Amino acid sequence: MRRILRATIAVSLAGLAITFYLGSGGLQTLTTVEAKSLPGTATLSGTVDSSKPFQAGQVYIRNLDKQMLYMVYTSAGRFQAVNLFPGNYELSVRAKGLESDVQKLTLKAGENGPAKLSMRESGHDPSRNPDLEYRSFEEIYPPGPGLEVAKRTCIACHGPSFLSARAWNAEQWNAALDLMAGSGGTLGAMIQPKDLPPQDRETLLAYLVKNFGPGNKLRAVTVTREMPVEESKISKAMYIEYYLAKDPPGQGVNAAEYASLPGNFPWSKQKRVGQDVRFDPDGNVWLTDRGYPMRVVKLNPRTGERKDYVVPEPTNGIHDLAVDKNGMVWFGEHRGTSGTAVKHLNMLNPKTEKWEARYPLDPEGVLKSPQKWAQSIAIDSKGNVYVGWIGGGGLSRWDRETKKMTAYNTPGFNPSVYGVVADKNDNAWMAQWRDGKITKFDPKTSKFTQYAPPTQPALIRRLNVDSKNNIWFGIFSAGKLVKFDQAAEKMTEYTIPHENSQPYDVVEDSAGNIWIADAGQGGTLLKFNPRDQSFTYYPSPQRADKPKIQVTREGAVWYSPRSSQDYPGFGVLFPDMDKITTLAAYY
Ligand code: HEC
Structure with a gap:
């Protein structure tokens, strides 16, 4: 030996x-x-x-x-x-x-x-949240008409462990239903009137209060089949996480005007919440922080230095950001306490450290929905900016040459727009997640074209374009990875071989692998190799979903551990630490 x-x-x-x-x-x-x-x-x-x-x-x-x-x-x-x-x-x-x-x-x-x-x-499983009890789906969700309504509404979108991790009274559940059904169940609401007629709403409310009411022991659905870990395949991998600084007393989340506001995410013990990451041309990584006051945060990964920039209207919402070729940082306003306020596209110039541009996202009031939350953002090769409306069912386009903003109502049954990307031909692609479709917008004709994957119903969150101009996305509600070949107009589906798989974002690396941020089983990263169709699991440092992933040209996978309890911030997975030539992040 x-x-x-x-x-x-x-x-x-x-x-x-x-x-x-x-x-x-x-x-x-x-x-x-x-x-x-x-x-x-x-x-x-x-x-x-x-x-x-x-x-x-x-x-x-x-x-x-x-x-x-x-x-x-x-x-x-x-x-x-x-x-x-x-x-x-x-x-x-x-x-x-x-x-x-x-x-x-x-x-x-x-x-x-x-x-x-x-x-x-240790007597406990690190992949489990110590604040929750783990039980089977059947144990947590007793059968009945309320369950059927919950399955086609809340559970379809939020997964099986969302309702069970709450202990709310009728008033609180009613407020959640109001929030999700929108004011009067209008276009752009998460739940359409036809999915929740008044009778079903009553049945669902009674079911929620009975099973997840005050005193409910907070639970999550247990996994019976764990993801296999292949030690030999991941032995050279290294994760690095850079955490958001805690605000000092009286400042940031602790400042008088923000301290009394509710945390944007009830799961987090912290009031700062990292959401989406992007790289700038100098190798820095930018992150949106959805806590109040909302900020964008710049990280220099070579030194670990972080800097916060509070946004122009710190309670009007933030979600996604994008950095253009000149290094300007853009974001559209999402959902905040000023929920009905006009939403803007904002631009930070990191050189002057000033917010130098601000454009209303729907200047002519074109969007039909009264509920307006702008969300994902993309910039095409000419620097035109697209912003999707998850609440509002639209797409806004800012033209760099004319500086004019135009909003369009997107087609479909419930046009809520999740991820947005620009493809190699400068078309904008959207995941219309409630609609189960991906949609192309051609700016030359202002025409929208929709494509549906075979698996339906399909909740689709983020999507990306690969080097051959194929569109890749995950079906969050069905654990599928999908490739859409634009030229052949062909969808190919791959089943992710894990229980409760919830693919959130998928992106190709320069070696042709597809990385998947999977929110099922607590949130982790998977690699799919299309050549041998193998999936490799890289257990993450903390249990947290990773709503947006970005890959560097050297194959490092950046994310934010969004639902982190204790450590919101930036994260990166280097699949092979021997190959690291820089800690900086470049597309
Ligand atoms: C079509 C998808 C969809 C359906 C169906 C849906 N939700 Fe939501 N829900 C969302 C989205 C999107 C958000 C906003 C999350 C964000 O801001 O990032 C949200 C937010 C929430 C929130 C506030 C944020 C939080 O985490 O507490 C609650 C509460 C909620 N949903 C409860 C429900 C309940 C209860 C149902 C079933 C009646 C339901 N949702 C059905 C998509 C959905």
Whole structure:
């Protein structure tokens, strides 16, 4: 049997690290690996033992100075992490049902370790939310007419664990139904009048109050078939998360005018909520923060430096953002406390740090729906800006040459528009998520064309364009990945082989893999390889959905852990840490 390694010495030579493994018998192995750390950063290696066998233990390397986390997996009980900022850390590891103590350590530039960690039985599953009880669907949802209504409305969109994680009285459930049915069930509401006639609404309300009323033990639907982890495939992966700074007393979320506002997301203990990420031309990453006051946040991933920019109207809503070729940061106003206010497209100039442009998104009042929440944003190759209306059922287009905004009502049964992207021919594509269709808008003819995947009903959230101009999207409600070949007008569906799969966003990397942000089972990243049709699961550092993913040209997958309880912020998965040449993010 091989002896346990006693020392590891790494020598960096022009980006090539040569590692000598020394056992008691002297030099045993000479391994040349590609692993290298960027100048001035630290590497950490170590070993993990445990009272029980485990696979792909998750090693948490938490930087206390910069509010950051690095996470790598163990491979045959060993781990390595590269490109760590020198400083003060906490180190721990966990695997299913196992966890270690937390060790403090200080990392200096260059090689550190080997660290030694031991896991013991923890009695809890880290993939589960400790605040919830896990039960089967049948146990949580007793049969009855109320269940049928809940299934075709709330559960279809929110998944099976949304209603059960609440304990609301009739007034609170009624308010939720009002919110979802819109004022009078108008166009653009989440629930159309025909899906919730008054009789069904009463039945549903009674069902919700009876099963998820005051005193309800908060529950989530248990997973009977877990996603398989393939240690050998993910052993070189590394996650990094950069967290949003906590606001000091009297400032930000704690300022008098915002402190009394309800958190935008009841699940978060924090009032700051990261939502969507994008890269700028200088390698920085931008994030929208949906807490009050709403902000966009700039991260320099090379240093960990973060900077907040409060938006012009800090309670009027924010969701998605986009950065144009000149580095200008754009966003459309979503849903806030000033819910009926006019929604604008806003532009931040990061050079002057000023909001320099602001355009009403529906200047002529064209949109039919009284409920107006603008959401996703896309910029085409000429710099024209598109904003979709999830509440309002429209698409707005800002023309860069004329500076004119035009709003269009989108076709369909419920035209709520979720993701928006511009394709290689400068057409805009939308996911019309309640409608189960994707829709093309041709700006030359102002014509909309809809295409439906075979699986229906289909709730579709985000969509993306690949290098060949195919459109990819997930069916959130059915766990399917779909490719739409524009030239052949052909849909191909792939079944994601996991229970409760809820694909939120999908995007191609430069090697032709499709990355999937899957909100089912707590929220994680999956890689689909279209060549052998395999799916690989990369368990994430925290349980949280990732509504938008963006891939760098080197294949790093950026996201925001949106439903994070404790750590809202930025995140990135490097599938192969040996191949990292920069921490910066470039398209
Ligand atoms: C067509 C999809 C859809 C249906 C059907 C739907 N919702 Fe929603 N719901 C949404 C969206 C979208 C939001 C807004 C989330 C955001 O702002 O990002 C939302 C937000 C909410 C919120 C407020 C935010 C929160 O997380 O608490 C509640 C409460 C809610 N829904 C309850 C319900 C209930 C109860 C039903 C069933 C009667 C239902 N929804 C049906 C899509 C839907």
